[in-house]
Amino acid sequence: MQVIQGKVADRAGLEAAIRRWDEELAPGAVGYLGSTGGFTDDGMFVVLARFESEDAARRNSERPEQGAWWAETEKCFDGEVTFMDCANASTWLAGGSDDAGFVQVMEGHSANRERMFEMMETYADRIKEGRPEIIGGTVGTYGTDGWVEAIYFTSEAEAREHEKMPLPDDIAEAMAQEMPSDVRYLDLHEPVLVSARR
Incomplete structure (x- = not known):
């Protein structure tokens, strides 16, 4: 999984570039499965x-047409664009979904990220019982301690309503112990969800 992000200077231009990639470059991107993207409030x-x-x-990154496309597309950003190559990626519950109405991306660093993911798997079914609006998630790791996770919800309204409800004590305690405190949240209110055409 590749994670790309940056401050946007020309949103209309970037949206047009994304459409062009999907129409013209995606068909030749062998092994491409799909993407989740969007704009944050800031x-x-x-x-x-x-x-x-x-x-x-x-x-895909080495294709000449990909390089030419990116040379134009990066002009739509204001400043540096960050790339994170997550060689290890996995899903939990139902994974990602093109039916999601809201996606929350979380980024952080943790020396115990494997334990953090094990905990998510252990409690997945019980979390789903208390948070039925969660469809699933996609997780990727990079470097020695970096991680990125996207959680897919049926709608933002349902996510906001259910997040007010307390988790069972044992799950809340485990999350408090294993989840790092410096997590960055990127809320995609209108996510752009694409699955590769077969």
Whole structure:
């Protein structure tokens, strides 16, 4: 999974570039599975592009047409654009979904990220019982301690309503112990969800 994000200077231009990539470049991106992207309230754009393998992602990046497209597209950003290559990616519950009405992207660093993900798997079914609006999630790791997770919800209204409800004590305690405190949240109110055409 590749995660790309940056401050947007020309939203209309970026939206047009994304449409052009989907129409013209996506058909030739062998191994591309789909993407989740969107704009935040503070003018950031983030996209999580999924590939069947690290090699497939690298081959796509090396295509001449990809390089030419990016040379134009990066002009739509204000300043540096960040790239995170997550060689290890997985899903929990139903994973990502093109039916999601709201997506929350979380980013952070944790020396115990494997334990954090194990905890998510352990409590997944019980979390789903208390938070039925959660469809699932996609998680990627990079470097020695970096991680990115996208959680897919049926709607933002349902997510906001249910997040007010307390979790069972044992789950709340485990999350308090394992979840890092410096998590960055990127709320995609109008997510752009794409699955590769087969």
